[in-house]
Structure formats: C-alpha cells, structure tokens
Amino acid sequence: MTARIRERTGQFFRMRRFKTQVKSVTDTSSTILGEAVARATPAPIASRIRGLSDRSMAWLFITPAIALLLAVNIFPLIWAIYLSFTNFRANRPNAALESVGLSNYSRVLNDPNIWQAMQTTAHFVFWTILLQTLIGFSLAYLIDRKFRGHAFWTTIILVPMMLSPAVVGNFWRFLYQPQIGLFNHIVSFLTGIPPSSFEMLGSVRLSPWAIIIVDTWMWTPYVMLICLAGLRSIPDYIYEAAEVDRASLWRQFWSITLPMALPFIMLAVLFRGIENFKMFDMVTLLTGGGPGSTTEVASITLKREAFESWRTGRASAFAIILFVAVFGLANIYVKALNKVKQR
Amino acid sequence: MSSVNTAHSVVEPSRTSKRIAATIVIAYAVITMIPLVWIVLTSFKSPPDSISYPPKIVFQPTLEGYCNLFTTRTRQTPEYITSLGAPTSTCDEITRSRNMVIAGPSNYWPRFQNSLVIAFGSTFLAVSLGTLAAYGFSRFKVPLAEDLLFFILSTRMMPPIAVAIPIYLMYRQLGLSDTALGMILLYTAVNVSLAVWLLKGFIDEIPREYEEAAMIDGYTRMQAFFKVVLPQATTGIAATAIFCLIFAWNEYAFAVLLTSGAAQTAPPFIPTIIGEGGQDWPAVAAGTTIFVVPILVFTILLRKQLLRGITFGAVRK
C-alpha cells in the first residue's frame, strides 16, 4: 500500500520534471526563434535589437544595485574583518592602531560570558522554532480544511508578523506588568494563580519564556503561511490513490502530507532560525537582556561590547563569528529555497 | 485501518472536521488579536485607568493619550491655570484638568516625519535599482548569475548589529551619521536584495516575446524596457514596494544605533515616551496605534502577495 503511494508520489515528481523540461525546451526554442528573426531582419534593425552587446547591456542594468551593495554592505564587512585583527576602539580613534593577530577571536571564543550568551540564544532559537513549527503547522493543517471564511481568519492571524517587533515588543512590557498587565490577569483567570504572584520580565526563571512567548505570538503566522503553501502544493490525486488503498488518515498524514510538506517546513525553520539567531530589537525592548544576563542573546552582548564597552576590535571579531554562522545557514537556506521553487 | 466513511470525496473534508477546524482557528485568531486590541483600548484610556488593578475593560474613553503623545506639558499651580482664560482646544482642556499646561509640541511628529521620509525614500531607491537588476538577471545571460543572486540575498541575512559597527565608523567619517540620507542609503541596500529576488520572479513571468516584438518594431532595449516591461510589471513593483516600505518602516536595530536626534525614526522614539513617574502607557499606546495602522492596511492589501514577499519570491500560491 505504501509502495503504491510512493509510486504515485514518484509519478507526480516525474510529471513535474517532465513539465519543467517541456518548459525549458519551449524557452530555448523561443530564443532560437528570436535569433532566427534577428538574423532574418535587415542589418540596421538587427543591430538595434542587439544594440550594445548583451553582456554590456546586462551589466548596465545590474551594476547600480551591485555597486550600492558593495559600498554599504561589503566594504563595511571587509573593514570589520580588518578591525577584528586590531585593538581599535571607536571611542579613541586617535590611539595607535596595533595588529593583534587572532587574539580577538581567541578571546571571544574562550569568553565564558559570550559562551553563556550563545546558550541563551540557543534556548531562545530552539523553543521558538519548536513552538512556531508545531502551532504553525497545526494551524495550516486546520486552515487547509477550507471551512467557510478561512481566508478572512487567515488574514487576521497574519497581522502580528507584519508589525514592528520593536514597537509592539515594547508594548508587551506593559502586558507583562505583574499588577496591571493583561497577561498576568489572563493567566490568573485561567489557572487561579494570583496575578501579582509572578513576574514574567523580572524573574530569572520566567524571563527567557517571556521573550519566547512574544516571538511565538509574532512569528507563528509566518510558519503557518509557508506550511499552508506546502500543504496546498500536494495534488489531490495522491490522496485519492491513498483512499483507494484504504490508507488510514493517520497513515496518509505520515506518508503523504508530512513528507511532501517537509521542504516548505524546512524553509520556514531555516529562515526563522537565521532571524532568531540574530534577534535584537524585540528582546532589547522587552528585557534589555535582563534580569542580570538571563535573556542576553548574542546580538545584545555584541551591542554591549561594541557600543558600551567600545572594544571595537573584539566586537568586530564577535560580529564576524555571528556572520559566518548566519552565512552558513544562508547557504543551506538558498538550497532549500531552490528546492521549493522547483515544486 | 478501517475507513468506513469513504463515501465523501477525500479532497473535501467532512463537515464535522471542518467545524472543529474552524473553531480552533477562530479561537487562535481571537487570542492573537488580544494584544493588538489592548493597544488600541489603552490608547483611549486616561493614565489612571490604564494602570488600574485589575485592568479595566470598560472605561470612560478620552483623548488624553493622544494629547500627551503630541505635546510636552509643565505642571502649574491651579491659580495660574485659572488665570489663563478659556482653553483653546480639547487637548488644552484635558491638560488643564490635570493641573498642567501645554508647553509645546513633542518630538513624536518630527520622528514620524523622519520615518515617512526614510521609509519612502529608501523604498523608491530600492525598487528602482531592484527593477533594473531584476530585469538584467531575468533577460540576459549574466556570468556567475547564481552566485551574484546568492550574494545579493546573503547581504540581507547579515546580522544588523554586525553590520552596524563598521557602518557607524564609516558614517562618522563621511558625516552621514544621524542623517536621513545615511539611513536611506542603508535601508536601500538592505531592501535591494528583497526587491531583486521578488521582481525577478515577476519579470520572469512576462513573456520575452513582448519586448522582442517591440524591438523588431524599432524600439531600443531601453525603450522596450520602459514602455513594454515596466507597465506589465506594475503589480509586481507595487507589491515589492510595499514589502520594502514595511521593512524600512519597522526597522529598529540600525535606527537606534545610527540615529539619535535629527534623523531618528519613530521605532526608537516610541519606547522613550515617558510621563510623570514612569512610562506614560496611554501615550505609548497612542503612538503605537498611529504607527501600526498603516501597516494593518497594507497587510490587508497585500494578503495575496504576502507569501511571495516573505519567501523572496520562491513560493507563489
């Protein structure tokens, strides 16, 4: 039975492949046609079509964007790499600049506080992704039942992710107030715990969860939307085949729904992973890294190193480490992106 | 493994399952809206109402939050206030009832204007550069196109704080720190990546034959681009523009590190709104409401393109 489903799934992908092949064939044929037309037309028109050579034309279109990126993104990045090998301090720009080799890196990579910040980040990233994927996928699965008004409610659910994490995160500080905040009162209403008996932002035990709750509230819709696209990309006939085989709903879910939605889930997980790994705005405004350093995620430590301790060289080394990590994930993300694009 | 009710189509879920799904989804939607509704409600509360214990759901609505958001006030003696004569506006009246007088406008409106200028300026630039580049990638054989596209996307993935250190130093050298121009350039650079990826998808969908026909009719490549491709891509360009706008509008990390006064945008400003004795929550809520409403409208307008925008154009449905 599963073999049959697998066969149908295989068929589906082969069909897709065939379609894309057909498409590429027609694409090339149209360009061949275009060239044939160009060859057949009189010389002046042909030269006008060509105009500048295609290659220089292409660069004319692309250069402005690339130039801006080089100036505002890549040049600063190279500068940061350079600074990471020096003892530069931005608050003392005239002090003698010394090359310190790899010592900035070795300090950052042996600093227990920064290691601690990494673990805080890991806790944040792990739980937000787990919760968002579970809730997001379940919601998408339910919305895919296509009940009446599902489009309207989907739009409502999507609203939080479009808002500014800083501005809305700041307001969550109010919701989390122990005496007057709505959150504590709702929790107390549901569980019977007195609302002023716990502090979401002030307690060492609860504050890591306070930021996880806000991030989950904000970004579950993102995961949901991408999962929904994944579920909708599964063609009906595969389910029909499964039904002919009398596969149970449970079985259908595990051998059709989940595997076929998986590339989409991966895409969402990778993107949320990258975003939350560098999370700064929402956490800064909610807890500022406190109490103590219980919610001090990597970006906040980096900001303190760079703009409060003014150890620019060391901060640059730390920044490069974060950058390498994100860049590695971005590579995998683009791979996942291309995989999804083929569907 | 007995599937008894195979009578209905597999594709069409049963009525009960639909009903259960609807209940859960609507419940989630309602819960998710509570914080947002609370922001709007708080913005119409008076400061004592906003910090009452337990929180008030029914209250006397007032515009005090909005008045406090847009003005700065000083405390005066009641004698002085009675000597002033009739109040000139609603805000004046509310302020006087608290034994205060309006001293002048607050910084909210200039910050909001900065947000407008920087968000729209950077969006315009990003979409213009992005359209050109996307057309280039879509229609020409660019050497190393894959790598260039990845490079463009990866610039958006950079951690903002990591980029902010060298940018901060660079802008200090160039005199661009705390200027609208500096922020516009920075946001343009961040947004260009999204613009290129999204617009490439939209332009790929316009058949090449249109331009080829136009060029055979005697248009140059540039004329064909402006007169044939651009009109066809309007929807895509509009959607891309709104996405860029939302990013620039919501951005906080760069804004808080690189601006302090003249070019500060609203997101770093709103959390600093303070009243007497701590944060003035109705004013913060009012500022948040005004700041968030345009995005709400855009989200509803964009709902069809949303998926495409947040996945860099990869997912279409």
Place this chain on the structure above:
Amino acid sequence: MTAQTPVPSKQKRPFFFRRGPMENIATGLIGLGFLMLFQPFLLIFYTWSLVTLLAGTLMFIIVSKFPE
C-alpha cells in the same frame, strides 16, 4: 525529488567530486558547527565551533560548483 530518471552511465565521477553527497556533508558540518556553538557542556567545543562553521561554509561554496 528522490525519483531519478535512469542515467545510463552510473558512478562516472568519484564520490568526492559529486555535488549531492558532498553538499550533504557540508550541510552536516555547518549543523555540527551550530551544535558546537550552542552546546553548554564543553568550552573547547565552543572554541572550535567557528573553525567548523567556516570549514562547512567554504566546503559548501566549493562543492556547489561541482556537477550533479
């Protein structure tokens, strides 16, 4: 995605010069780098996480140029 149309000449390139498996190894290295960066057990793993991440990323960039 796993379904492959039969290729006449199988295993033409040696394992180390094919894109698929090498890309998976690079992805694994990047994943390992993240585990090392995030784990709370041994400082030495954290210290060497950057090297692992860098190696994985470089390898990924290089092998993505290999043909399938």
